[in-house]
Every structure is written in C-alpha cells, then in structure tokens.
Amino acid sequence: MPLIKGDRIAEDPWITVGDEEVLPEGAPAIVSLARWRAERDTLAGRNAPLGIRLRADQPPGEIAAELDRFQVIALEFPSFGDGRAYSYARLLRARHGYRGELRAVGQVLRDQALFMRRCGFDAFEVAAGTGVAGWREALGEISVFYQPAEDGRPAAHGLRRNGNAATPTPAADAVHDEDLGPSSPERDLSTERLGNDGYR
Amino acid sequence: MYRYDEFDRTLVRERVAQFRGQVARRLSGELSEDEFRPLRLMNGLYLQLHAYMLRVAIPYGTFSARQMRALADIARRYDKGYGHFTTRQNIQYNWPRLDQVPDLLNELAEVEMHALQTSGNCIRNVTADHYAGVAAEEIEDPRIYAELIRQWSSLHPEFSFLPRKFKIAVTGTPHDRAAVKVHDIGLHMCRNEAGEPGFEVLVGGGLGRSPFVAKTIRGFLPKHHLLSYLEAILRVYNQLGRRDNKYKARLKILVHELGAEAFTELVEAEWAELKDGPVELPAEEIARIESYFAAPPYETLTGEALEAQNREFEVRRFEDRDFARWLRSNVAAHKAPGYAIANISLKPEGGVPGDISADQMDAVAELAERFGFGEIRASHQQNLLFPDVKLADLYALWQALGRHGLASPNIGLVADIIACPGMDYCSLATARSIPIAQAIGERFADPARQHAIGELGIKISGCINACGHHHVGQIGILGVDKKGEEFYQITLGGAADENATLGKIVGPAFGYDQVVDAVETIVDTYLDVRAGGETFNQTLARVGFAPFKEKLYAAH
Numbered sequence: 001m002p003l004i005k006g007d008r009i010a011e012d013p014w015i016t017v018g019d020e021e022v023l024p025e026g027a028p029a030i031v032s033l034a035r036w037r038a039e040r041d042t043l044a045g046r047n048a049p050l051g052i053r054l055r056a057d058q059p060p061g062e063i064a065a066e067l068d069r070f071q072v073i074a075l076e077f078p079s080f081g082d083g084r085a086y087s088y089a090r091l092l093r094a095r096h097g098y099r100g101e102l103r104a105v106g107q108v109l110r111d112q113a114l115f116m117r118r119c120g121f122d123a124f125e126v127a128a129g130t131g132v133a134g135w136r137e138a139l140g141e142i143s144v145f146y147q148p149a150e151d152g153r154p155a156a157h158g159l160r161r162n163g164n165a166a167t168p169t170p171a172a173d174a175v176h177d178e179d180l181g182p183s184s185p186e187r188d189l190s191t192e193r194l195g196n197d198g199y200r
Numbered sequence: 201m202y203r204y205d206e207f208d209r210t211l212v213r214e215r216v217a218q219f220r221g222q223v224a225r226r227l228s229g230e231l232s233e234d235e236f237r238p239l240r241l242m243n244g245l246y247l248q249l250h251a252y253m254l255r256v257a258i259p260y261g262t263f264s265a266r267q268m269r270a271l272a273d274i275a276r277r278y279d280k281g282y283g284h285f286t287t288r289q290n291i292q293y294n295w296p297r298l299d300q301v302p303d304l305l306n307e308l309a310e311v312e313m314h315a316l317q318t319s320g321n322c323i324r325n326v327t328a329d330h331y332a333g334v335a336a337e338e339i340e341d342p343r344i345y346a347e348l349i350r351q352w353s354s355l356h357p358e359f360s361f362l363p364r365k366f367k368i369a370v371t372g373t374p375h376d377r378a379a380v381k382v383h384d385i386g387l388h389m390c391r392n393e394a395g396e397p398g399f400e401v402l403v404g405g406g407l408g409r410s411p412f413v414a415k416t417i418r419g420f421l422p423k424h425h426l427l428s429y430l431e432a433i434l435r436v437y438n439q440l441g442r443r444d445n446k447y448k449a450r451l452k453i454l455v456h457e458l459g460a461e462a463f464t465e466l467v468e469a470e471w472a473e474l475k476d477g478p479v480e481l482p483a484e485e486i487a488r489i490e491s492y493f494a495a496p497p498y499e500t501l502t503g504e505a506l507e508a509q510n511r512e513f514e515v516r517r518f519e520d521r522d523f524a525r526w527l528r529s530n531v532a533a534h535k536a537p538g539y540a541i542a543n544i545s546l547k548p549e550g551g552v553p554g555d556i557s558a559d560q561m562d563a564v565a566e567l568a569e570r571f572g573f574g575e576i577r578a579s580h581q582q583n584l585l586f587p588d589v590k591l592a593d594l595y596a597l598w599q600a601l602g603r604h605g606l607a608s609p610n611i612g613l614v615a616d617i618i619a620c621p622g623m624d625y626c627s628l629a630t631a632r633s634i635p636i637a638q639a640i641g642e643r644f645a646d647p648a649r650q651h652a653i654g655e656l657g658i659k660i661s662g663c664i665n666a667c668g669h670h671h672v673g674q675i676g677i678l679g680v681d682k683k684g685e686e687f688y689q690i691t692l693g694g695a696a697d698e699n700a701t702l703g704k705i706v707g708p709a710f711g712y713d714q715v716v717d718a719v720e721t722i723v724d725t726y727l728d729v730r731a732g733g734e735t736f737n738q739t740l741a742r743v744g745f746a747p748f749k750e751k752l753y754a755a756h
Contacts (some may be wrong), residue, residue, distance in 0.1 A: 140212065
C-alpha cells in the first residue's frame with residue numbers, strides 16, 4: 001500500500017506484522033493490540049522502532065499510559081462510513097498528547113483526507129493507484145473552518161474576532177510545492193508543523 | 201436575519217466546487233455509485249423512486265423574500281415548477297438532473313443558501329421554533345444558538361461519519377413548538393436559580409422504527425458552554441453508537457441500551473475535559489450572531505393612531521366572517537403591540553401537504569416584502585409564516601393570499617395534516633400517504649366544521665421510518681404493507697410539544713378505502729364525548745380508548 005505523507009508518496013520503512021508472523025529482525029514493525037498485550041516485554045526490549053495498529057473497536061484509551069512506546073499509531077477505517085477513528089485521532093492528539101506518526105489505514109479515500117488531517121492524522125495508507133495530485137487537490141478544496149480541531153488552523157470565529165478577512169480560495173495549481181497547504185503565510189505555518197514535525 | 205460574511209461565503213462556494221468535482225468524478229466513472237452515495241448524501245442529494253431529489257437547507261426555518269425568489273427560480277428551471285417544504289424546515293426538489301445539481305447549488309450560494317448536511321450520517325440542518333424572536337414568553341431567540349450550531353456542525357471533521365443521522369432542535373420558550381423531545385439532542389432554553397439563561401439538554405428522542413421521547417441529561421447548561429457540551433455528546437455517540445445495524449444506530453438506541461444515567465456519566469466525564477477548551481464560544485461571537493437577529497424596526501403606534509388602527513381591524517373582523525375565521529386559526533399573538541404572526545397554510549383542500557408552486561413562491565416573496573419586512577419562516581408542520589405583520593395590514597394580506605390559494609384557514613386544524621411523500625415518491629415507503637391526506641382534507645373540507653372541531657393534529661407516514669411523525673400525531677396514521685395490500689394503523693394521543701408522548705395503537709389496521717371513514721369516526725366520537733374546551737388528548741386522557749374502539753370496531 002502506498003503511503004502518503006505531506007504531499008507525496010513516502011518511503012514506508014514500517015512492516016505491519018500479523019499476529020502469527022515472525023517479527024522482522026531490527027526493522028520497524030507495527031503490531032496489533034493483542035500482540036502488544038501478549039508480548040509486551042519482548043516487544044519493548046526489541047532494538048527497533050515499534051508501532052501499534054488499533055481496530056475501530058479499540059479506543060486509544062487502551063494504550064494511553066504507554067504511548068511513548070510507539071512511534072507509529074495506525075488507526076483502522078474498516079469502511080468509508082465508519083467514523084470512530086476520527087474521534088480516536090483527536091483524543092490521541094489533544095487528550096493524550098501523542099506526537100508520533102498517526103497513520104490512517106483501511107479504507108482511506110481522498111474525500112476523507114481533509115477531515116482526517118484536521119483530526120490529527122499525518123500519514124495515510126491509500127489504495128494502489130491513488131493519485132497524489134487528487135489527494136493534494138482534496139486537501140485544498142476547503143479553506144474556511146468553523147471549528148477548531150487538531151491541525152492548528154484557526155476557526156472562523158477566531159479570525160473574525162481578530163478582524164482578518166477569509167483567505168481567498170487557493171487555485172488548485174497554486175498549491176505550495178513543499179506541503180499540501182495553500183499559499184497563505186499562516187496556512188504554511190500550520191501545515192509545515194503538521195507535515196514535518198508532528199504535533200504541538 | 202443572519203447574513204453571510206466572507207468566511208461563510210467562501211466556505212459555501214468551496215463546498216459547491218468540491219461537490220462539482222465529486223459529480224464529475226461520478227459521471228466519468230472514477231467513482232462508483234457506492235462510493236458516490238455518501239458524498240452526494242452529505243450534500244442533500246437522494247436517489248428517489250423516479251429521479252434524484254435535492255433537499256435544500258433553510259437553517260432554523262428563517263429565510264428572506266430574496267431567497268424565496270431564488271427558490272422559485274430553481275423550481276422553474278430544475279424542477280417541474282414546484283417545491284416541497286418538509287417537516288424539518290427544509291425544501292425539496294424532486295426532479296433535478298445530476299449534471300445540473302452543481303449549477304443549482306451555485307444559484308443557492310448566490311443567495312446565501314446551501315444543501316449542506318441535509319442528509320447523510322452527519323449533524324443535520326438544525327431546526328428551531330418557527331415563532332423564534334416574536335413569541336411573547338421567549339427567554340432568548342433560539343436562532344442565535346441554532347446559527348452557532350449550524351456553523352460549528354458544518355463540515356465538522358470529527359462528526360461527519362456518525363453511526364447515523366443526527367438531529368438537533370432548539371426552542372426558546374416554555375411551550376415547545378420545535379418538538380425538541382423527539383430529536384437526538386433537544387435544547388430547551390430555561391433559566392437557572394440566578395435567573396441566567398441557559399439550556400435544558402435532552403437526548404435520545406426520535407421517531408422512526410423505535411420511537412423514544414428524549415430524556416433530560418442536564419437541567420441547566422450555561423449558554424457559553426453549548427458547543428463543548430454538544431461536542432462531548434457527539435464524541436460519546438461517535439465512539440459508542442452501534443454501527444452493526446442501521447436500525448439500531450441512532451443515539452436514542454444507545455441512550456436506551458446504556459440507560460440515561462450511564463450515558464449522562466459518560467457525557468459529563470467527556471465534557472469535564474472539553475469544558476473551557478478551544479471549542480468554547482467567546483462572548484463576542486455570541487453577541488455578533490445575536491446582533492443579526494435584532495427585531496425589525498416596529499412602528500409604535502400610540503393614542504389616536506393606535507385606536508384608529510384597532511378600530512378598523514375590529515370592523516373588518518366583525519364584517520367578514522371568512523377573515524375572522526382565518527384570524528382565529530392562522531394568526532398568532534406577537535410580542536410587539538400592534539403586530540401579529542400570520543401563518544400561511546400549505547394544506548389547501550386536495551393539495552399535497554407542503555407543496556408550493558413557483559408562482560406561489562414569488563407571491564409569498566412579494567407579500568413578505570410588502571407586509572412583513574421581507575422575512576419568511578418555514579415551520580416543521582410544512583407551512584410558512586410571516587413573523588411580523590401589522591394588525592392593520594392583516595386584511596390586505598389575507599385577501600392577497602387568497603388570490604394565490606394560500607389563505608386556507610386551517611392552521612393546527614384537522615386539515616393541517618403532516619404527511620411524508622409516501623409511495624408516490626419514496627423508495628422506502630410501503631403505502632401511499634399523500635392520497636390519504638388529500639382524502640381526509642376533502643372529507644373535512646368545510647372550514648366551519650374544521651373550526652368547530654378545533655385544534656387536532658393528524659400525521660401520516662407511509663412506512664415505519666415515520667417521516668410523517670405519526671407517533672406524535674393526536675391522530676397518527678401509519679401505512680403498512682400486508683401481502684401487497686396497503687393497510688393503515690391508527691394511533692391516538694401522541695404529542696410533540698413539552699408534553700411529548702407517543703400515540704398508542706387503537707386497534708386493528710384499516711384498509712385504504714376505510715381509513716378516512718375511521719378518522720371521521722374518531723373525530724365524531726371526540727366531539728360527542730369532549731367536555732368544555734378539552735383538547736383531543738385531554739378528552740382521550742379522561743375517557744380512555746374505549747369509546748373510540750367501540751365506535752370503530754363495533755360493526756366488525
């Protein structure tokens with residue numbers, strides 16, 4: 001599965017390891033919650049980065065006390081319409097202070113991209129053949145947000161209070177080269193923070 | 201009335217462009233119908249029996265003459281010259297072509313309207329008391345909060361893929377006209393002991409296959425905490441609401457299965473974390489929105505001028521019995537002296553409840569400008585109203601409405617029927633509802649008879665999904681299919697106001713040809729046994745079902 005990070009297909013060094021499979025020697029591995037629970041000591045003692053994959057019925061509260069163990073948390077979207085992981089992502093970022101990679105896996109389509117990013121996802125496992133251009137376009141389709149979320153973008157009421165005008169709609173071809181944000185200065189800041197450094 | 205600023209305009213424009221792209225991807229085959237379905241639903245576009253249906257939002261039922269003219273124009277160009285007002289203060293068009301929908305949405309955007317979240321498993325267009333701002337006993341105008349909710353819920357990144365649709369209603373008066381107890385979240389304004397305004401928060405109401413009256417989970421919520429509390433409720437629901445069975449996915453089922461107390465604990469725990477956080481409304485923002493809903497510049501008549509106006513009005517009322525009858529049923533008291541609320545019935549004899557022609561829409565727009573500061577409201581009873589009409593103008597307004605077939609004197613009466621589209625339009629329906637509504641309207645066509653019966657709400661649904669709200673009709677009619685034949689189950693005693701109750705089935709169902717007779721028998725029985733000024737439900741509470749059953753089934 002191709003992995004999109006920032007505005008491009010990224011190298012994916014992570015191997016998602018099935019519960020019956022042997023852990024790869026010295027390579028970054030993503031395991032299930034069940035395996036983490038069963039083999040916590042072995043996994044923690046491993047000399048390679050560790051990630052965990054949570055099903056849609058496994059809220060992140062289950063691992064809240066152990067978040068520093070994981071460099072990647074992958075949240076599953078079993079279907080387009082199953083929106084539980086949007087809440088999980090926000091909880092991980094805002095409530096539990098998780099700053100590592102938050103990866104959307106499962107059914108991940110461009111029409112969810114903006115919602116996912118706003119909820120705190122910064123990596124997306126998409127179906128083979130997903131065009132990066134379409135993905136970028138989807139992220140630039142909406143520039144006004146009525147509610148604060150986890151992407152650091154100001155909500156409209158805050159901008160109104162500060163007397164800012166709405167930023168003009170970015171044309172699809174004006175998308176900044178380095179990231180997925182439109183080209184206004186404040187937007188660049190927030191997306192850089194998102195794409196490169198994880199979360200504040 | 202709320203006016204878009206640059207932010208609102210930009211968002212709606214971008215959303216139209218986004219949807220145009222989604223339609224193009226569907227038409228090119230890039231998106232399958234399965235993939236396109238949730239996308240079009242989030243923009244109010246359904247696939248019905250014969251064609252697409254587009255549902256346009258009229259947030260909290262308030263709109264302008266200018267917007268009405270645009271709706272008329274859309275009815276002519278994209279529909280067959282009609283629009284259909286719904287039970288959620290929206291308007292539907294039944295015949296738009298998919299490739300034309302983006303252009304239609306653009307026209308809406310021109311007049312600050314949209315179809316955002318009028319369907320799909322998201323927070324739906326928020327509804328409010330249709331007498332908001334003009335009802336005498338109002339604590340605060342509920343539209344202030346409805347507009348804040350509209351904005352907060354629009355393209356909410358966390359709550360756009362809920363287990364099921366989610367409906368919020370707000371009311372600002374002790375008497376609830378917004379049916380808040382049959383919504384996923386009902387917000388009923390109240391005051392605390394210190395006299396500060398806030399909300400009683402109710403959850404888990406709803407009709408459909410498993411009807412429930414909402415339960416109070418918080419007696420008083422300070423108004424500036426509104427959004428954090430809503431976010432807490434939605435977050436609990438988004439995580440725990442059932443996703444294995446769409447018929448058990450509404451909030452009402454979660455509240456029922458967990459119990460209201462356990463659900464409240466979860467919400468309160470979540471709220472403790474969100475309270476005073478970034479989603480909280482700053483006072484300036486509440487004040488900014490509030491300023492849009494300031495009352496229009498009422499003319500204050502005094503002394504002789506006021507007396508002269510009242511005298512002329514009284515003379516008209518005395519001399520013209522038809523006018524007097526219309527006043528009695530269609531005109532309601534207004535908070536400002538010298539003004540009235542004028543209801544416009546969309547339930548003419550033989551008509552389709554809620555239907556309005558493009559020409560009538562234009563007429564309503566023109567009359568709103570002439571007599572009502574250009575403001576129009578849509579009620580959840582599928583009628584319209586002008587909230588601010590001078591008493592002195594009522595006669596001229598009534599005459600003008602009459603010329604357009606819009607002066608039926610039947611608001612709240614037996615012919616003011618709520619009906620879903622039924623099998624004539626809807627692919628879910630198992631029976632017809634519109635022809636039943638029409639036949640009942642014809643049976644009780646005589647306005648004098650309707651007025652003698654008094655207030656009586658009949659509600660008709662063409663299937664168990666209950667879009668016609670039959671559970672809360674004083675007389676509820678549910679169409680069902682029995683081996684390919686339409687039958688109608690009748691319930692009595694429902695109510696959707698502050699005393700919300702679900703009606704109870706009176707007995708075996710009636711065939712298509714018997715149901716109108718059955719309704720007439722029920723009404724006649726009520727007239728026989730009612731004492732003094734009793735309402736239907738008061739009579740029913742006193743005498744029980746026995747007299748009705750006896751009359752309905754004695755011959756069988």
